[in-house]
Amino acid sequence: MQRQATTGELLRDWRQRRRMTQLDLADSAGVSTRHVSFIETGRSLPSRSMLLKLGALLDVPLRERNTLMISAGYAPMYREHRLDEAEMSAAREAIERLLSAHEPYPALAVDRHWQLVTANRAAQALLAGLPESLLQPPLNVLRVSLHPQGLASRIDNLPEWRAHVFERLRHQYATTTDPQLAQLLAELQAYPGGEAPMAADARAAGGIVVPLRLRLDRTQVLSFLSTTTVFGTPRDITLAELAIESFFPADAQTAALLRAMAEPGD
Known part of the structure; x- marks a missing residue:
């Protein structure tokens, strides 16, 4: 069975896709580069509010922001309704x-x-x-x-x-x-x-x-x-x-x- 990516791995992948450095993301989020590095390496688990902030700063699609939340042990943030509901x-x-x-x-x-x-x-x-x-x-x-x-x-x-x-x-x-x-x-x-x-x-x-x-x-x-x-x-x-x-x-x-x-x- 394929191993599920960790929260840090997912965030690092999105950061790299957006061509941002850890310093870029840290400055935008108002935290230290060390904190971003610790999150990406799994040495620190981001709070729910920090994860939401990082997802927004990285322009992560809502569907994938839910994946981020679940990977960190939080409940999904965004719901999905059919248009006929x-x-x-x-x-x-x-x-x-x-x-x-x-x-x-x-x-x-x-x-x-x-x-x-x-x-x-x-x-x-x-x-x-x-x-x-x-x-x-x-x-x-x-x-x-x-x-x-x-x-x-x-x-x-x-x-x-x-x-x-x-x-x-x-x-x-x-x-x-x-x-x-x-x-x-x-x-x-x-x-x-x-x-x-x-x-x-x-x-x-x-x-x-x-x-x-x-x-x-x-x-x-x-x-x-x-x-x-x-x-x-x-x-x-x-x-x-x-x-x-x-x-x-x-x-x-x-x-x-x-x-x-x-x-x-x-």
Whole structure:
């Protein structure tokens, strides 16, 4: 049976991932470097309040902060509710309002593994015609976008978009150490489509974003810029790991096409 990491080992790993020295962490926490060293080597067990402070300073995900608490013999600090539970009604309504208000532009909510939680009508319309096997729950939006039978065949700038997705996943894995993200990245990289550095599409958008160019037919292309919204100061693991992906038209033609697609009867 694999040995469980100690509290000190876990903290040292998170500190190194955040590229902080013991002195950096000690100064931020208002303690001595010697105290941080003693915690990491197991010579001193941090108090509950100190462990919470160190977890916050190291930006440890809430799920992993619970792991830290348990490793030190304390009760978990953060609860995890399903979105359909009564305690989450306010958050659930806020998510639905955000998605609805973004019409006629696509928006969707995803969990930490990029599985679809909910989507507005505009986002659902973009998935029309895809194989049912890809749309069965749990629907992974990155798999749907890069799978050769998914949206990949419609993405005009597929190599650039793949590179953008892979970079986001690498960063997310480095931040969370979630092994499922590493597995997802490996799966997506095995799909055909290549990778490319920033090209003309990104430069046309000012060089600061990578647009998603989605072809509707031979003459019509939707060009999107995307943003990510997360809940501020969440106290629940589900909310902390939930993100809302909103897509905005990158040009006037896209805005007009989306408004037309949203008209009744279309």
